[in-house]
Amino acid sequence: MKRRAFLKTASLAGTATLISQKTPAQSPASGPKDSGTPAQGPVIISTWDFGRAVPETAFQTLMKGGTVIDAVERAVMIPEADPEVTTVGYGGYPDRNGKVTLDACIMNGNGDCGAVVFLENIMHPVSVARLVMEKTQHVVLAGEGALQFALENGFKKMNLLTPDAEAAYKEWLKTSDYKPPQASEHNHDTIGLLAMDGKGNMAGACTTSGMAWKIRGRVGDSPLIGAGLYVDNDVGGATATGIGEAVIKVAGSFLIVELMRNGKSPQEACRIALERIVHKQPRYAEKDGFVAGFVAMTKEGQIGAMSYRKGLRYSLCKDGVVSIVDADYMVK
Ligand code: GLY
Numbered sequence: 001m002k003r004r005a006f007l008k009t010a011s012l013a014g015t016a017t018l019i020s021q022k023t024p025a026q027s028p029a030s031g032p033k034d035s036g037t038p039a040q041g042p043v044i045i046s047t048w049d050f051g052r053a054v055p056e057t058a059f060q061t062l063m064k065g066g067t068v069i070d071a072v073e074r075a076v077m078i079p080e081a082d083p084e085v086t087t088v089g090y091g092g093y094p095d096r097n098g099k100v101t102l103d104a105c106i107m108n109g110n111g112d113c114g115a116v117v118f119l120e121n122i123m124h125p126v127s128v129a130r131l132v133m134e135k136t137q138h139v140v141l142a143g144e145g146a147l148q149f150a151l152e153n154g155f156k157k158m159n160l161l162t163p164d165a166e167a168a169y170k171e172w173l174k175t176s177d178y179k180p181p182q183a184s185e186h187n188h189d190t191i192g193l194l195a196m197d198g199k200g201n202m203a204g205a206c207t208t209s210g211m212a213w214k215i216r217g218r219v220g221d222s223p224l225i226g227a228g229l230y231v232d233n234d235v236g237g238a239t240a241t242g243i244g245e246a247v248i249k250v251a252g253s254f255l256i257v258e259l260m261r262n263g264k265s266p267q268e269a270c271r272i273a274l275e276r277i278v279h280k281q282p283r284y285a286e287k288d289g290f291v292a293g294f295v296a297m298t299k300e301g302q303i304g305a306m307s308y309r310k311g312l313r314y315s316l317c318k319d320g321v322v323s324i325v326d327a328d329y330m331v332k
Contacts, residue, residue, distance in 0.1 A: 043301035044071070044317040046193035047241040047293065049324045050079045050088075055317035058195050068203035069108055069130065071195045076104075076126050076205045079191050083162045087189050090123045091162045092209020094169050096176070097216045100160040103223035104129045104207035109200075109233025109299075115223040118143040121157045122150045126207045129223070139225065160209075172213055190222050192229060192239025194297045202299060204231045206239050220244025226254035235261045236299050238269070241312065242292035246284050250276045256296050266296035266304025267328070274308050274330055284308075285331070293327060306330070 044058040058075035062068070080089030087093070094100045104125035105115035114133025116125050117140060128150045132141050141149050151157065161169075190208035206229040208222040221227035221244035228244070230253035231237035238256035240247040247253075252273050259269035273294055278285040284292070285308075293307030295314050305314045305327040312327040 041198040041319060042071075042196060042317070043198075043297060043303065044075070044193065044195045044315075045295045045297050045303050045305070046075070046191055046315045047239065047295055047312070048189065048191065049313045049315055050082075050085065050191055052315075052322050052324075054078050054191070054193070055315050055322050058193065059317045059320070059322075062195070062197050068195050068197045068201050069106065071197070072193050072203045072205040073106060073126055073130055075195070076191050076193050076207050077124055080124050080126060080207055083164070086165060086168070086209075086212070088191055088208055089125070090158075090160050091165055092160065093165050093212035094161055095210075095214045095216045095218070098161070098166075098169050099216065100165070100209055101216075102160070102207070102209055103219055104205070105223040105225055105229055106130050106133060106205045107203065107225060107229055107231045107237075109202035109231050109237070111232070113139055113225050115140045115225065116142070116146040116150075117219045117223045118217060119146045119150070121147060121160060122155050123158060123160065124155070125223075126205050128153075128155060129205075129207075140223070142219075169213075176213075189291065190220075190228070190241045190244075192222070192241055192295065194231065194237040194239055194295065196297060196299065196301050198301075200233060200299050202231050202233055202237050202297070204229045204237045204239050210244070221247035221252065224248060226251045228253060230254045230257045232257055232261075233299060236266065236297050236302075238266075238273075238294055238296040240292070240294050242307070243284070243290060246277050246281065246290070246292050249281060252277070252292075252294060256294055260296065260298055266298055266302055267306065268304070270294040270296050270304045270306035271328075271330070274306060278308065278330075293329075295327075 058071040061071040079085045083091035102125040107113035114129040192206040194204045227248045238253040256269040293312040295305040310329040
């Protein structure tokens with residue numbers, strides 16, 4: 001069942017010459033493996049293909065002396081601001097009341113973390129989450145309170161519902177069928193991104209507009225530390241995509257980090273977490289549109305990525321090379 005098809009690689013040489021003196025690595029002939037020699041420099045991995053600019057931005061931020069938190073924040077801000085991306089930030093599909101509500105979190109490898117849930121009218125929830133982490137004694141701010149906190153800290157209110165998303169919503173209203181669109185190559189779902197700076201410092205960020213047409217107030221896995229994201233400099237990190245409820249039920253990202261702590265490779269750990277989901281709740285496996293997947297990385301820069309069903313891609317930047325790779329999967 002396993003398949004790891006290499007799709008596209010591109011050296012960062014063109015864009016990174018000014019910021020890196022090292023000779024860029026050649027594009028690999030096949031998708032990266034989950035184990036092998038520790039990385040020599042930064043490693044960045046994220047769910048789906050949101051474009052080369054995402055891993056490049058994280059890489060360049062690190063090369064210019066930014067922190068891993070800077071790197072993960074700036075990278076995920078790209079899909080947050082992209083009106084074409086219907087599952088993250090601006091342009092995200094709304095809930096069943098026609099409101100775009102955003103969830104995001106950010107975490108470093110020392111256990112510092114911040115999150116916002118059910119945030120409206122702010123384009124960059126990840127940046128608000130970072131401020132929660134850095135400026136407050138709390139971890140999570142929700143809804144109106146999160147919005148108030150954002151406005152007090154200089155964020156500007158804006159309408160996040162693009163004309164395209166509004167048109168899709170109006171189309172959905174014709175049936176009001178509460179069936180979220182299936183995540184696929186063209187419907188990317190959440191971005192979860194992990195970065196390691198080459199000195200063993202790790203961070204992650206996870207941001208989403210959540211499930212389209214969700215019940216108002218619904219919060220998924222993405223902003224929940226331990227579910228959508230977990231990072232520990234002693235071990236590594238993991239982040240999730242797909243149906244958030246399934247991921248929450250097994251504390252998926254925390255589970256993967258703990259499995260790696262106990263000696264599992266990132267790839268094995270991702271697989272075990274997916275097996276746990278369907279073992280505990282077999283109804284997920286019976287559902288045609290069920291999508292769940294994880295990407296993971298050790299503090300040495302070894303990576304893993306796996307989805308329940310075929311279709312998850314991930315973006316990787318390792319040794320200065322960006323790859324977009326098909327993840328392994330359990331079921332076709
Ligand atoms: N994984 C995103 C969500 O379920 O909201």
